Each structure stands twice: as C-alpha cells, then as structure tokens.
Amino acid sequence: DVKVTQSSRYLVKRTGEKVFLECVQDMDHENMFWYRQDPGLGLRLIYFSYDVKMKEKGDIPEGYSVSREKKERFSLILESASTNQTSMYLCASSPSGLAKETQYFGPGTRLLVL
Amino acid sequence: GDSVTQMEGPVTLSEEAFLTINCTYTATGYPSLFWYVQYPGEGLQLLLKATKADDKGSNKGFEATYRKETTSFHLEKGSVQVSDSAVYFCALLSNTGNQFYFGTGTSLTVIP
Numbered sequence: 509d510v511k512v513t514q515s516s517r518y519l520v521k522r523t524g525e526k527v528f529l530e531c532v533q534d535m536d537h538e539n540m541f542w543y544r545q546d547p548g549l550g551l552r553l554i555y556f557s558y559d560v561k562m563k564e565k566g567d568i569p570e571g572y573s574v575s576r577e578k579k580e581r582f583s584l585i586l587e588s589a590s591t592n593q594t595s596m597y598l599c600a601s602s603p604s605g606l607a608k609e610t611q612y613f614g615p616g617t618r619l620l621v622l
Numbered sequence: 623g624d625s626v627t628q629m630e631g632p633v634t635l636s637e638e639a640f641l642t643i644n645c646t647y648t649a650t651g652y653p654s655l656f657w658y659v660q661y662p663g664e665g666l667q668l669l670l671k672a673t674k675a676d677d678k679g680s681n682k683g684f685e686a687t688y689r690k691e692t693t694s695f696h697l698e699k700g701s702v703q704v705s706d707s708a709v710y711f712c713a714l715l716s717n718t719g720n721q722f723y724f725g726t727g728t729s730l731t732v733i734p
Contacts, residue, residue, distance in 0.1 A: 556721070
C-alpha cells in the first residue's frame with residue numbers, strides 16, 4: 509500500500525514563528541502536493557512539485573514556500589506564521605503518466621497559530 | 623477556469639436510507655472526475671473515479687456516472703450504513719494538466 513506520512517498530527521505555534529511541515533511518501537511518486545483544508549472552502553492547492561528541486565505555485569501560495577531536495581520528501585514552510593494560517597494541511601502524492609489521476613493523501617497536520 | 627460545485631451539507635440520514643450527493647463541474651475538454659472520502663481524523667481516500675463520459679465509477683456500494691450533457695457526477699448509495707459517516711469530496715483533474723480541483727465537501731452523518 510502507498511503510504512504518505514506527515515511529521516505531526518497537531519501543531520501549535522506562535523505568530524511570527526517559522527514552521528516546517530514535512531511529508532514523506534514511500535512509493536517513488538514523482539508528484540507531490542500541499543493543500544490546506546478549511547470549512548466551507550474545501551481543499552485549496554498551495555504548491556506542488558513534479559520532480560526533485562522543482563516546484564510550482566498553486567492557487568494560494570502567498571505566505572508559504574516549499575522544498576523538495578529528495579524525491580520522497582516534500583516540505584511546506586511558513587516563513588512567519590500568522591493566525592490566518594491556522595488550518596488543516598494535507599500532503600498528497602501521485603505517480604506520473606496515466607496513473608497520476610489518483611492522489612494518495614497523508615493523515616493531515618492540524619496547525620494552530622496563536 | 624475549472625471548478626467543482628457540490629451540494630452543501632451537513633446531511634443526516636437514517637441507516638439504510640438512500641443517499642445522493644450532487645456534484646456539477648465546469649471544465650474545458652474532458653476532465654477525469656473523482657469522489658474522495660475523508661473519515662474522521664484521517665486524510666482523504668479515493669472512493670471512485672470515472673475518466674470519460676458515460677463511465678460509471680463504483681466502490682463499496684457507492685456509484686457515480688459521468689454525465690457530460692449535464693456536467694454532473696452525482697454520488698449515490700442505495701442503503702447507507704453508520705460506517706459511511708464521513709466527509710465526501712467531489713473533484714476533477716483537468717485534462718490539460720496535473721492540478722486537481724476539489725469541491726467544498728459534504729458532511730454525511732448516518733444514525734442508527
């Protein structure tokens with residue numbers, strides 16, 4: 509089974525802190541994604557990556573950056589956390605080619621910024 | 623741009639009731655369509671998908687048919703169970719790229 513793991517299930521940070529959310533997948537997938545999930549808004553894409561050291565902005569990249577130094581790991585960085593970044597963060601991965609249609613999600617990290 | 627609209631919840635049903643969750647989409651070309659399910663405390667899991675018009679996706683008693691004429695992909699189940707309580711997301715994958723577009727989610731609670 510494909511497994512996508514996220515470093516923390518719950519995280520509490522203070523305004524202005526630098527926050528790292530880590531995501532690791534064990535199926536050698538080329539594509540990795542970061543979403544945030546908010547009530548009434550569904551999932552919104554923050555950033556995605558098709559390959560190592562490659563990144564593309566999604567719909568809401570402001571206030572975030574990403575890093576993909578290794579194929580299996582995709583990190584989301586909040587340079588200076590703000591209260592409006594309190595949310596559930598979901599990481600996903602998918603293979604390339606036709607199989608890219610199925611995304612595999614991690615369990616999520618619920619971040620609270622005080 | 624591409625988008626997905628699904629019925630707002632929450633939806634509460636009694637066990638063995640019939641379930642319909644409506645989903646319509648806007649897209650150019652021929653997207654692939656999906657239903658994902660999120661159980662409490664977990665990430666999203668693929669429930670079913672359809673990649674072309676008139677295809678029917680099915681899994682665990684759930685079904686959805688890709689209707690291009692009405693740009694819809696409604697989720698149905700004939701007899702829901704308490705274990706079906708979850709949030710359901712409709713999604714599309716544009717045929718022009720790798721980006722998924724998700725609906726806002728519909729929360730379903732099934733009571734015994």
